[in-house]
Amino acid sequence: MSKIILKGFIVVSSDDLQTVEQELPTHTKLTLEEDGCLVFEVTKNKGNPNRFDVYEEFTDREAFDKHQIRVKKSYWGQVTANVERHYEIFD
DSSP states (O other): OOEEEEEEEOOOOOOHHHHHHHHHHHHHHHHSTTTTEEEEEEEEOOOOOTTTEEEESSHHHHHHHHHHHHHSSSSSHTTTOEEEEEEEEEE
């Protein structure tokens, strides 16, 4: 089994920005508590207030897949349904 790394960014519309910023701490906390989560960082880009840079590491594909399932069912999944996602996944 190999570690899974996701890196990239999301672009959030101005209409959704406040809600995403409010929910990000909860999403981060819940993700870091997941089995298999090694690193989870979502940071606001200094040059673009609607862009958030994303870096994630999970112990293996199973942990990563479980994270993706949880996110889709979560409130975070709802409030970020319309964001533009630009990710690369490495394993």
